[in-house]
Amino acid sequence: MINKSEVLSAKGVDLFYGETPAVLNADISLGRGEVVAITGQSGSGKSSLLYCLAGVLPVARGEVCFEGCSFGALDDEKLSAIRRERFGFVFQYGELLPELTVEENAALPLRLAGQRKAEALAAAGEVLGRLGLADLRQRRPSQVSGGQSQRVAVARALVHRPAIVFADEPTGSLDSANAAAVLDEFLSLARSQGTAVVLVTHDTQVAARADHRYTMCDGVLTAQVREAS
Template sequence: MDAILRAEGVDLFYGTQKAVDSADFSLKRGEVTAIMGSSGSGKSSLLYCLAGVLAPTNGTVCFDGTRFSALTDDDLSTLRRERFGFVFQYGELLPELTVEENAALPLRLAGQRKAPAHAAAGEVLGRLGMTELLQRRTSQLSGGQSQRVAVARALVHRPDVVFADEPTGALDSVNASAVLDEFLGLARDQGTAVVIVTHDAAVAEHADSRYAMTDGILK
């Protein structure tokens, strides 16, 4: 199966500091891939290059046959909004919105009307065990509940790829295992590919393929 996301020779500098060193990476459609490494290894920097958030200093990143460097800023923003999803370590939910509103946000930003967007969000949240909490504010949620909302938001628009940066890093081991199983199960059901950055070998074990990163070098 052809790769939907590919990076070749990616370097990333912050000033004179080289965070990513000649990285080659490939992700197939529907595949779950883990990038393992300790804090400061460059794995999150690489993730943001793969997601089109950071432009590499050298090298190329291609999604579905198109180089990011060939896209305008507006086109790249549209790509991230419509075909990518993101899960961060601390959820990054909007506190002024309800659980349902947070999860529906990608659909609303894409112009979908409120009723169908909220219906889609409710369906995904239901699969994550959050049906009873749709109207709750995020400040009233536990860590595991918050991360389930973040997962729903990342998957509600059925993206091609979800980028997850230490998605269970802020959770205890029981919640981490449950949320990861639910996240990856739902992603696989949808055919969504996932790139997980993690320092945890137990998280990486859930992936179909794995990379290791040390001092900016990906192997």
């Protein structure tokens, strides 16, 4: 029976690079609008698990399901459509397209989905405004700071109101002040529109902002119990 509040689940997931295990028998679930953090040292397998959950890396064993549908039952075209239309992504260094303006970068998911340029730019402008970037819409990525660039990446990930955003060290390239500000804005906007977040980080203070927390060590995922306040 499908749990209607569960947007994503993984059961018994294994991933190998050649013969080297990266993820071993991982179980994780994500409810609608929830924020889940996965922490661990570099090389622990946390980013590999994130890309399995996002349907980017095929699992060796086990199953990943989005809204009750197994990735293994989907062909490449349908899986690509889910990633494009229902998922958002934030990377450590933003990965903005240098030839596009801030506004055009933020609107990219809507344009790829076939929305008219004027409508996509209007939607992007609204999200950029909520992130304090309204005055920077016509600048190029090279003309904004690192913190501003990461806010643009957050806008791009959320502009199409995805079911889930997968964030891989989204504040890892920022100083502590910028990291805290970007994280506040990111999680506030995601929660306000009911978007779930899978957040991979090595920073325990960042992970503490999540609703549920997991750690990874040598490919093994362990759920952490939140202490009572």
